Amino acid sequence: xxxxxxxxxxxxxxxxxxxxxxxxxxxxxxxxxxxxxxxxxxxxxxxxxxxxxxxxxxxxxxxxxxxxxxxxxxxxxxxxxxxxxxxxxxxxxxxxxxxxxxxxxxxxxxxxxxxxxxxxxxxxxxxxxxxxxxxxxxxxxxxxxxxxxxxxxxxxxxxxxxxxxxxxxxxxxxxxxxxxxxxxxxxxxxxxxxxxxxxxxxxxxxxxxxxxxxxxxxxxxxxxxxxxxxxxxxxxxxxxxxxxxxxxxxxxxxxxxxxxxxxxxxxxxx
Amino acid sequence: xxxxxxxxxxxxxxxxxxxxxxxxxxxxxxxxxxxxxxxxxxxxxxxxxxxxxxxxxxxxxxxxxxxxxxxxxxxxxxxxxxxxxxxxxxxxxxxxxxxxxxxxxxxxxxxxxxxxxxxxxxxxxxxxxxxxxxxxxxxxxxxxxxxxxxxxxxxxxxxxxxxxxxxxxxxxxxxxxxxxxxxxxxxxxxxxxxxxxxxxxxxxxxxxxxxxxxxxxxxxxxxxxxxxxxxxxxxxxxxxxxxxxxxxxxxxxxxxxxxxxxx
Numbered sequence: 001x002x003x004x005x006x007x008x009x010x011x012x013x014x015x016x017x018x019x020x021x022x023x024x025x026x027x028x029x030x031x032x033x034x035x036x037x038x039x040x041x042x043x044x045x046x047x048x049x050x051x052x053x054x055x056x057x058x059x060x061x062x063x064x065x066x067x068x069x070x071x072x073x074x075x076x077x078x079x080x081x082x083x084x085x086x087x088x089x090x091x092x093x094x095x096x097x098x099x100x101x102x103x104x105x106x107x108x109x110x111x112x113x114x115x116x117x118x119x120x121x122x123x124x125x126x127x128x129x130x131x132x133x134x135x136x137x138x139x140x141x142x143x144x145x146x147x148x149x150x151x152x153x154x155x156x157x158x159x160x161x162x163x164x165x166x167x168x169x170x171x172x173x174x175x176x177x178x179x180x181x182x183x184x185x186x187x188x189x190x191x192x193x194x195x196x197x198x199x200x201x202x203x204x205x206x207x208x209x210x211x212x213x214x215x216x217x218x219x220x221x222x223x224x225x226x227x228x229x230x231x232x233x234x235x236x237x238x239x240x241x242x243x244x245x246x247x248x249x250x251x252x253x254x255x256x257x258x259x260x261x262x263x264x265x266x267x268x269x270x
Numbered sequence: 271x272x273x274x275x276x277x278x279x280x281x282x283x284x285x286x287x288x289x290x291x292x293x294x295x296x297x298x299x300x301x302x303x304x305x306x307x308x309x310x311x312x313x314x315x316x317x318x319x320x321x322x323x324x325x326x327x328x329x330x331x332x333x334x335x336x337x338x339x340x341x342x343x344x345x346x347x348x349x350x351x352x353x354x355x356x357x358x359x360x361x362x363x364x365x366x367x368x369x370x371x372x373x374x375x376x377x378x379x380x381x382x383x384x385x386x387x388x389x390x391x392x393x394x395x396x397x398x399x400x401x402x403x404x405x406x407x408x409x410x411x412x413x414x415x416x417x418x419x420x421x422x423x424x425x426x427x428x429x430x431x432x433x434x435x436x437x438x439x440x441x442x443x444x445x446x447x448x449x450x451x452x453x454x455x456x457x458x459x460x461x462x463x464x465x466x467x468x469x470x471x472x473x474x475x476x477x478x479x480x481x482x483x484x485x486x487x488x489x490x491x492x493x494x495x496x497x498x499x500x501x502x503x504x505x506x507x508x509x510x511x512x513x514x515x516x517x518x519x520x521x522x523x524x525x526x527x528x529x530x531x532x533x
Contacts, residue, residue: 222457238457241460241464244460244463245459245460
């Protein structure tokens with residue numbers, strides 16, 4: 001572990017549970033929540049536990065203070081580079097990639113609530129979430145080119161898929177900041193709200209999803225993930241296989257019954 | 271020969287679902303490590319299903335987490351060359367690849383080392399999306415010993431087999447599909463169901479034709495083309511003494527569904 005350790009009362013990563021929603025808050029506001037090794041490990045660990053915990057039905061990822069996340073802690077990185085035997089490739093393989101992969105893999109909705117600046121790996125972190133709600137003052141910066149690197153942590157996977165190749169390359173090459181309004185226009189984020197409404201807006205959608213048929217939401221995420229790499233025929237067959245599985249669930253029967261009886265369904269996740 | 275009757279070994283569970291024989295490896299606490307009693311039970315069950323006239327296709331499976339994570343290392347870590355080569359254990363493996371009826375491996379989770387070799391000894395593999403295949407023996411100072419180097423090379427070709435065997439690196443289900451190692455990759459919730467579907471489809475085919483066709487396909491890996499073609503022709507001719515050939519061809523001409531009897 002490197003970087004200053006927080007006291008127990010003020011950890012680098014806050015974790016809070018309510019109504020089936022797990023909220024994870026990056027909490028190093030004094031350094032714009034730049035990511036330390038401990039934070040990355042903490043996020044991954046929390047998401048792995050959430051995956052297995054049936055009482056967690058939705059995850060919100062947000063941050064404390066004026067920024068969401070300035071990316072990797074470059075000071076910490078520099079210090080470790082100076083110690084020698086340092087591989088940026090392994091840094092990604094061991095610390096960043098597993099976290100990004102876990103966000104895509106966990107079969108529960110992950111909502112990114114972007115309270116401010118999201119730069120570098122911080123922007124990647126948001127792009128990897130399922131639904132993004134963004135404060136008006138939020139701004140995305142893809143400044144890897146300014147330090148002579150390629151965008152990483154999934155950025156080159158997500159960017160062309162969200163905004164098309166031309167805009168993706170322009171933003172990656174010029175590091176031009178993307179405002180909340182542009183992010184909405186590009187389809188990077190689902191909606192933009194006033195900063196003071198961000199938490200409520202994220203909680204609202206999170207709680208709604210937490211009440212939904214969780215297996216169906218999970219397999220929908222699996223199918224959409226797969227769709228990004230799949231051809232049409234295979235995707236049709238994949239949908240058929242997932243439907244066969246869900247067709248046998250109680251939630252499907254409950255949903256059908258509720259629809260026919262014109263009442264609100266009560267899903268149990270079974 | 272001293273083996274318990276199939277279904278008695280607690281290391282495996284067997285069950286017949288109509289014409290499909292299901293063999294489940296049942297040591298979940300050790301990720302189905304393939305120890306002697308398990309392999310003995312597996313081979314016994316396989317032979318019983320092979321003899322049973324009602325069974326047309328066999329499935330070997332584990333559980334969602336592991337098909338089989340390998341041989342039981344604790345049974346061999348102290349053995350010398352002389353001891354391990356006297357052990358009849360590995361020769362049991364040959365029986366799996368020689369079963370006269372089609373065998374499908376329904377694989378989810380780990381299929382490593384002996385587990386991978388067991389899957390490869392089967393005729394077809396239905397994999398869940400979580401399946402991982404690998405031959406990690408090199409990491410513990412040995413090499414595959416139950417068919418891995420031979421069967422992987424026949425399926426993947428020399429270069430890819432070499433990398434897997436020499437690095438011990440694992441292959442994901444989707445990589446395995448692209449490499450032709452598995453027949454299909456399906457969601458983890460339904461891999462066994464999909465394997466059963468395939469097994470029932472095969473079990474509904476005329477059994478003599480299935481048996482001869484399996485023999486011919488397996489021989490293709492071992493003999494030169496002329497010998498293979500000659501064998502194929504002999505097997506093809508031999509089917510013209512079966513009732514199912516008469517029924518199948520007549521049904522085709524009469525544009526109706528055939529009713530096979532296995533005769």
